Every structure is written in structure tokens, then in C-alpha cells.
Amino acid sequence: MSNKYRTHNCNELRKEHVGSNIVLSGWINKKRDHGNLLFIDLRDNYGITQCIIDKENSNFKELEKIQLETVIKIEGKVVNRSNETINKEIKTGEIEVGIKKYKVLGTCKELPLPVFSDQEYAEEIRLKYRFLDLRRKKIHENIILRSEVISFIRNEMSKLGFLEFQTPILTSSSPEGARDFLVPSRLNPGKFYALPQAPQQFKQLIMVSGFDRYFQIAPCFRDEDARADRSPGEFYQLDLEMSFVEQEDVFSVVEELLVSTFKKFSSKKLLFNKFPKITYKEAMLKYGSDKPDLRNPLIIFDITEIFSRKDVSFEIFKKLVKTGSMVRCIVTKNTKDKPRSFFDNIDNWAKDQGASGLAYFTLEKEKELLAKGPIGKFFSKDSLEEIMKLTGAEIGDSVFLACSKQKDLEKITSLARDKIAQELDLIDNEIFAFCWVIDYPMFERDEITNKIEFSHNPFSMPQGEIEKINFSKPLDILAYQYDIVCNGVELSSGAIRNHIPELMYKLFSVAGYSEKIVNEKFSGMINALSYGAPPHGGIAPGIDRIVMLLANEKNIREVTMFPMNQNAQDLMMNAPSNVSDKQLKELNISLKSKK
């Protein structure tokens, strides 16, 4: 493409263009002014071309004064660079453009943050001037990567026989799950739409409508507090759903897709091409978390039984165990020679995390097996042998122990597993370790209210033969509910859905919802399921997190073009903002207090 702005882009010119007259347009990335000779690095989306002008040219004085990031058009001639002046860092580094004429296309004020630098800047300023920030190399490339990943996924999904559909953005609020974003309805005063937390019900309705395989790069809106890996407001999922499938069918589609995506867009190795399956229960025991980082070789062991032995005299733990606490431990290989500070640092760190600390000892053999460390003396030789049997620990290894009630114990051992692995540098940053976490429980008991609640998704299919499910023991019911985890990041969750209305009423009644309420809140769904629904299931991998892993970023805002800050404000667009009284009146809304 050649027009009045350019004959080439800023990454196109090579040796073979030497001698030709060309037109380039772009931003002034950097100037190097030698007084009688001026270098200008002209930048566009594609790259950088060095342009040069000297005092013989009448434009020289003006160009010397021009601000960085001004958009200009340059007419000139491609010239060869001598060997010593070739720049191998850029693709156009063998040539430069001798400037004949130039024109300013867009002026630029003094910059609030430099564009050409690789330095890190405060997010507040980056988000306020996001359009400048996005010109910077790294984030510019991240956003391009995101585009390429999405278009690759679209293409793959299409090849796999999935059809892409859009679903409504204005929908109804649902009682389960996260806090909704609400939108007042002008035509229905006092009533509200909700933005979808996910197209969950719609995608099931698509299956009931007879479309066999659906996908969508779907925006999801949840009004919850932010984290580094969680944008406030909105995020994107690769939402997909399939009819007449079992869990394994969903797994094989998603594995194929993720393996090809990660192989295409990253040089890091996949630890498993076939993702291992870990049950929820096993994950909580061995890793203390339902999003285990399998790059980390450390495993948590339950050794509660040791503390009912007579030859163990660690009374603090023994007393706690009698009142229902458990003891779990992490074994580190060959750490007997680590300095005392290593152990104490971890102990102190655990205290900072709100735990009572991490007790530890090291297994050593002098005349006979013994435990060294502050609590070593409380363990007999036999009890140590039993611990070694339970955990696979060997002489020279150290054992870190925590004692608490199950939930706190899981949390602290999970954190400790990460912390200790970091301290010992056990995590290989150059791999992706995927796994499935399966067999989630259908229900859980709320610790505060003591009520039975859905633990994940109320629309999931319970496991086992439907006639034989024991609803009087709801906590034992498992669901066909699954997550994909990669490097400790929860990438997606999905389920085989419950397509049988009677069964759904039963499950909802366990969680305290009457048939009437279910009919009211999920009328669309429950009604649809009563008119011939196919068995179906799906999953929804998070696009932002996938790109985050591929771009090797720890913060989701580094792969999001226009993110909000932690307080869900858009500093560039000034959202949220006040609205006029007229708007409020139309919506039949009055504010309690106005600022």
C-alpha cells in the first residue's frame, strides 16, 4: 500500500531499497543531535528507521527543535550505511533515510512519561496516559500477542467445528456467584439489568436450541475487588459448550487447543502434553490448594497420627490434635547444612502470614537416627522412622510442620510450599505445568453461617447414578466439575451440566432454594430444560490469564489495553463519573447523597 503518507512502513526498508525515493510516516522515537548533523529514529507499529539530515538542508533548524513523539512525514532517499555504522539491533539497521522534506502531521506537548525508555513507571501515570504507554515496546508487543492468540484460538475453534455466537450483555441478575454490575432500566422503572458474570445460562440455552458446539470470546463482568491477576470490572473468557459429551470429550478438545496455543506462542516447554488429573481432595492435601503449581516439586504430607504416639512429646501439637487440629509437613531434600537463618526466616515468614509459625527439624544420623533443631528432642527414633516412612524423607532432609484446623492448615502449608520452593530455587521458570483438577464437591458448608451451599456452579451435574445419589449426605456428592490450572494460575473452570429439571430442583432444595425461587430466578433455564435438553458440558478458559502466561507477565494489566485501576476507575476516561439530574430522573433514580 502506498499513499500520500507512506510508501513503506518503518520496518520495511533494506539494502535493496538503497537509492529509491520513499515516504515514511511515524512518531519521532529519539533524536541524536550533533549540531550540524541530526539523527531521527522514526517509529511506527512495525519498527524503527533511522533518518538523517544535516545543516545543508533548509529544514535542519526546524527538525532540530521538534519534540519527541511528534508525528511527521518524511520524504527522502534510502542510503547505505557504512560497515561501522550498521545497527544490528533493528531490522532496518543496514540503511538510513536521507531526509529531503518533512511535514508535521501531529504535534506533541511535553511528555508526561517517556516512550522510548524501558524503565518502569508508576501505574497511575501509565493508566492516565495509556495511549502513550501503549506506544512503548513491551506492552505494545503484549497487546499484539493478545490479538494473535485470540485470532489463533478463533481459527482453531472453528476448525474443531465450533460456531461463534454473541450473547446478550444486558441480562438478568442471578442470585449465585459474584456481585453483579447493575444497569437501571428506563422503560421498566425500578428494575435493573445485570451485566453477565459469564454467558453461563445462554450457552446452555444454545445447546438446548440444538447447536452442537458453541464458542465465544466472551466479556464477563464481576463487581469484585481486584488482584494482580484479576481486573476489576471485566475480563474475557474463551467460553465454549458442547452437546452429547462426557467430561473426557471436553478435556481432549481443550487440551489440544491449549497445547497448540502454548507451543505456538511460547518457547517455554510444556511439562505435560497430556495434562495430569488431580482430584480436588488430593490437591487440597498434597498442595493445600485447588490451583497447585506443579513446577514446584514439594508435596505436603499429613502426619497427624504421629502426634497420638506415646514416644512423641511435642505437647503443643499433641494437645491441638486432641481438639481436632491436624499436622501436615513439607520435606526439603538435603538441607541439613542450611544455616539456622534459613529455617528461622521461614518460621518468621509463617508468623507474618498469620500462622503460629512453622516448626522444623532436620534428620541426621550420628550414632543413631535423631532430629536436630528446636523441636527435634520431642521425637523418638521410632517416631522419626515412621515420619520417614509416611513422607519419604531421608537422612539429611528437613521437615517443616504446621498444626491447625483443616482450612487454616491448607492455607499455610500451601503458602509455605511456594515460599520454601522459592527460597530453595526449586521452580523452573522455563516450563508450563498444566493439570486438571477434577471431582469438585457439589456442596460445601459455609463456615460462618453453617449453611450448605453450592461450592462451585449450581448447574453442574452430580456424579454417580442419579437414582442412587444420597441427598441426605450432600457434602459427599461430587460433581462433574473441573478446573484447568497452569503454573499455579487458575485458567478456567467448567462442568458437565445438569440438564434434568427434577434433579436440579432437588439440588437447589439442598442449598435452601425452594422450587418457586428456582423457577423465578432461573426461569429461562429451567423452562428450557423441560423441553428436551441434550446432555451437555463445557468450560471457559480465561483469555487474559492465558496471554499473561504467554507474555510472561505477573500482572493482568500488562496484557490489557485499557484496564481500570484497583478502585475500578478508568483514569484516562474518568469512569465512573457523575451523571446529570435529567439522566437520573429518566431512570427513576434518586441518590442518597451527592458529592
Added chain:
RNA sequence: GGGGGUGUAGCUCAGUUGGUUAGAGCGAUCGCCUGUCACGCGAUAGGUCGAGGGUUCGAGUCCCUUCACUCCCGCCA
């Protein structure tokens, strides 16, 4: 809602035990410089030390309150 961290020039940061007129690099402005690619050299401008209060002869520094940003917990079916 709770805990941690940060806040000093347009940007990135330094600032000792509380002690004179708060510094550096980049950027800006002006001058010098024809082969740089983080060009170099010289000069100038630029500060409510986040805000408010307190202690003190004296506060960027100590104390209290508060605000903003960020990380974490809660929350996120």
C-alpha cells in the same frame, strides 16, 4: 472491610543521628558539536518533600490523623 509497601522537580530516584540555601539522571529551554543509535559537552529554568495537625530553637527526616497508588487477606458460583 482488614494488613503490608510506596508517595521528594514533568519522569525515575538519592537525601546520613532532626541542623545552613533539598540533590542526581532523564526530559524541557538555551548554546557548542558531521556518524550517532541510552551520542557527547556546557548553562538555565523547574519543589506546597501527598495533605492536615503535633513535638522541637529547628522537621523531607520523629509522632498522630488523613488521602492516593500498589500488593495481599476477605470477596471472586
